[in-house]
Amino acid sequence: MAHAAGTELVIATVNNGHMIEMQKLSPAFEKANPDIKLKWVTLEEGVLRQRVTTDIATKGGQFDIMTIGMYETPIWGKKGWLQELKFDAAYDANDILPSIRDGLSVDGKMFAAPFYGESSMLMYRKDLADKVGVTVPERPTWIQVRDLAAKIHDPKNGVYGICLRGKPGWGDNMALITTMVNTFGGQWFDMKWQPQLESKPWKDAVTFYVDLLTKYGPPGSAANSFNEILALTNSGKCGMWVDATVAASFVSDPKQSKVADQMAFAQAPTAVTPKGANWLWSWALAVPSGSKKVDAAKKFIAWATSKEYIELVGKTNGWATVPTGTRASTYAIPEFVKAARFAPAEKMAIDSANPNDSTLPKSPYVGVQFAAIPEFQAIGSTVGQQMSAALAGQTTVDKALKAGQVAAERQMKKAGYYK
Amino acid sequence: MNRTLPRLLMAPAVGTLFLWMIVPLVMTIYFSFIQFNLLQPDQSDFIGLENYEYFLTDPSFGAAVWNTIVLLSSVIGITVVVGTLIALLINEPLAGRGLVRILLISPFFVMPTVNALLWKNMMMNPIYGVLAQVWIFFGAEPVDWLTVHPLFSIILMVSWQWLPFATLIFMTALQSMDREQLEASRMDGANYFQQLRYLYIPHLGRSVAVVVMIELIFLLSLFAEIYTTTGGGPGDASTNVAYLIFKQALLNFDAGVASAGALFAVVLANIVGIFMIRMVGKNLDK
Numbered sequence: 001m002a003h004a005a006g007t008e009l010v011i012a013t014v015n016n017g018h019m020i021e022m023q024k025l026s027p028a029f030e031k032a033n034p035d036i037k038l039k040w041v042t043l044e045e046g047v048l049r050q051r052v053t054t055d056i057a058t059k060g061g062q063f064d065i066m067t068i069g070m071y072e073t074p075i076w077g078k079k080g081w082l083q084e085l086k087f088d089a090a091y092d093a094n095d096i097l098p099s100i101r102d103g104l105s106v107d108g109k110m111f112a113a114p115f116y117g118e119s120s121m122l123m124y125r126k127d128l129a130d131k132v133g134v135t136v137p138e139r140p141t142w143i144q145v146r147d148l149a150a151k152i153h154d155p156k157n158g159v160y161g162i163c164l165r166g167k168p169g170w171g172d173n174m175a176l177i178t179t180m181v182n183t184f185g186g187q188w189f190d191m192k193w194q195p196q197l198e199s200k201p202w203k204d205a206v207t208f209y210v211d212l213l214t215k216y217g218p219p220g221s222a223a224n225s226f227n228e229i230l231a232l233t234n235s236g237k238c239g240m241w242v243d244a245t246v247a248a249s250f251v252s253d254p255k256q257s258k259v260a261d262q263m264a265f266a267q268a269p270t271a272v273t274p275k276g277a278n279w280l281w282s283w284a285l286a287v288p289s290g291s292k293k294v295d296a297a298k299k300f301i302a303w304a305t306s307k308e309y310i311e312l313v314g315k316t317n318g319w320a321t322v323p324t325g326t327r328a329s330t331y332a333i334p335e336f337v338k339a340a341r342f343a344p345a346e347k348m349a350i351d352s353a354n355p356n357d358s359t360l361p362k363s364p365y366v367g368v369q370f371a372a373i374p375e376f377q378a379i380g381s382t383v384g385q386q387m388s389a390a391l392a393g394q395t396t397v398d399k400a401l402k403a404g405q406v407a408a409e410r411q412m413k414k415a416g417y418y419k
Numbered sequence: 420m421n422r423t424l425p426r427l428l429m430a431p432a433v434g435t436l437f438l439w440m441i442v443p444l445v446m447t448i449y450f451s452f453i454q455f456n457l458l459q460p461d462q463s464d465f466i467g468l469e470n471y472e473y474f475l476t477d478p479s480f481g482a483a484v485w486n487t488i489v490l491l492s493s494v495i496g497i498t499v500v501v502g503t504l505i506a507l508l509i510n511e512p513l514a515g516r517g518l519v520r521i522l523l524i525s526p527f528f529v530m531p532t533v534n535a536l537l538w539k540n541m542m543m544n545p546i547y548g549v550l551a552q553v554w555i556f557f558g559a560e561p562v563d564w565l566t567v568h569p570l571f572s573i574i575l576m577v578s579w580q581w582l583p584f585a586t587l588i589f590m591t592a593l594q595s596m597d598r599e600q601l602e603a604s605r606m607d608g609a610n611y612f613q614q615l616r617y618l619y620i621p622h623l624g625r626s627v628a629v630v631v632m633i634e635l636i637f638l639l640s641l642f643a644e645i646y647t648t649t650g651g652g653p654g655d656a657s658t659n660v661a662y663l664i665f666k667q668a669l670l671n672f673d674a675g676v677a678s679a680g681a682l683f684a685v686v687l688a689n690i691v692g693i694f695m696i697r698m699v700g701k702n703l704d705k
Binding site for chain 2: 221374378385388411
């Protein structure tokens with residue numbers, strides 16, 4: 001008690017590689033700010049979301065800094081649950097990539113600072129494409145992807161044409177399926193907040209997805225999400241993979257991947273429109289509005305999301321491991337560009353995504369691979385369950401979409417969007 | 420005799436226990452009658468039975484109840500039958516009996532989540548799982564267990580975990596059997612099956628009741644295995660009531676509907692409980 005002069009910050013974060021690095025490097029911050037002590041609560045993504053959501057909703061005040069994503073920030077910001085983040089000129093907020101900054105702001109006010117950002121892209125085996133004589137364009141269409149998948153699909157030798165997420169969850173299979181629906185010209189809700197799951201674009205997109213994955217995907221797709229597919233890709237079993245850009249640094253790392261040299265990168269495939277084909281996500285740091293240690297918390301966030309921090313990671317751990325997708329200046333660092341082959345494709349994907357305008361028909365919601373409304377988690381996970389059932393062949397696409405539509409209408413009605 | 424003093428002395432303890440039980444229950448009942456979504460705490464009105472209506476008319480509800488029943492009865496059936504067989508097998512003296520017993524019991528000490536991960540990644544993975552390798556060795560197409568037989572896969576995992584428990588109880592029961600009675604029956608010319616029918620199985624009755632009751636209590640709330648492997652899917656194929664409540668509370672953040680679901684689960688557990696106590700009670704009377 002006698003030493004209580006300092007401030008202790010409790011930071012809730014997710015157990016992704018970049019955040020684990022942040023913890024290892026945080027003594028540098030503590031050395032520079034001897035009056036601030038850091039206490040980490042590191043959790044798996046789903047559990048983190050449950051903990052911080054219950055904490056902030058019940059005004060629990062357990063955490064001074066929370067790691068939240070692009071889904072939570074606009075909702076919570078609008079409710080006044082988060083402190084607005086304003087930093088001095090040295091922080092250079094204008095350096096933050098515009099699409100990421102937009103997604104973490106409400107009416108131009110930033111409520112969370114991006115720690116790393118990601119979009120989605122196509123990662124593929126150059127050697128297999130070369131073998132069948134196909135050149136993948138910078139922005140392929142889903143039809144082209146399907147044709148290539150058909151050519152390189154060779155399950156006898158343990159190579160599957162394409163691996164995609166199938167595990168139910170709004171952040172799992174629905175993240176990918178939503179980008180497919182977007183690019184097939186669909187949307188979650190129309191301007192009257194009516195769910196659109198039985199519309200033609202949804203049917204086209206989901207039929208295409210199920211067909212593609214059952215024909216040219218690995219067995220067990222209905223249980224695969226990011227980590228499962230990463231393991232498959234690293235052991236050389238996936239010909240193609242459309243997923244988060246953050247995967248690129250893993251699959252091209254020879255220490256983890258057997259096919260690191262063969263991996264090449266392109267934009268996420270498109271169909272009817274390029275709009276909303278690349279998703280957009282960022283893990284960001286935010287301060288709950290009830291916090292009593294706002295200044296110290298902001299100081300830490302400014303440090304962890306600064307250019308200097310990126311430099312620190314680059315110098316201590318190697319330039320290919322820096323948190324990417326947040327600052328334009330990162331992509332201008334020569335050492336980084338040299339170390340990260342995927343950087344140009346990643347930057348292009350992030351720049352092309354716009355959470356405010358991601359669907360062909362006008363939509364009332366913000367978000368590319370989700371709709372930033374509180375009801376979306378429930379709707380997304382229920383529809384995700386239905387999609388995985390369709391993928392597993394337990395129900396038809398039409399029935400699954402109908403069930404999803406009914407569930408979505410129920411939730412929206414319960415939430416009082418309409419009677 | 421004056422019993423006031425002992426009652427007074429006991430009152431604080433009983434009172435604490437009562438509060439311990441009643442406060443969460445009352446809060447759950449209260450929440451179940453209001454609109455209470457954690458993400459919209461500003462709209463919390465009294466809505467009567469609407470939460471119950473939403474829980475009971477949830478498209479997954481029927482499947483969840485059915486799956487809970489199937490899960491319970493199959494796991495209990497498997498563990499009791501196979502557990503009895505194994506217990507009988509290792510009841511006779513055999514070389515290395517101690518080691519065999521330790522090996523048999525060890526699955527019970529594996530944490531449920533670890534158990535699920537073990538089965539998911541090492542056994543049932545359709546590409547590099549052990550089972551897939553066996554299938555490939557015999558030239559067959561590997562089975563994608565968690566997709567094609569999700570509920571069966573969960574039953575398998577849970578049975579694997581609980582079988583040692585049943586075996587352990589049955590084994591101890593068999594050890595306590597009257598050797599002289601067995602000897603006598605053999606002298607009278609009873610063969611093994613007659614001994615089984617008239618001596619072993621009746622003797623095991625009580626321990627079966629205990630195993631069934633304990634497994635019922637624990638398996639009603641079965642969750643970790645489903646969460647880790649199938650996430651309740653595909654579709655609702657492996658969603659049980661506990662998982663459905665979890666979905667409402669922590670995926671949808673709808674505390675109101677989740678409370679209604681929790682109360683439903685309490686009712687369900689009580690119905691099962693009444694039947695069980697009758698059954699066990701009858702068994703113990705004998």
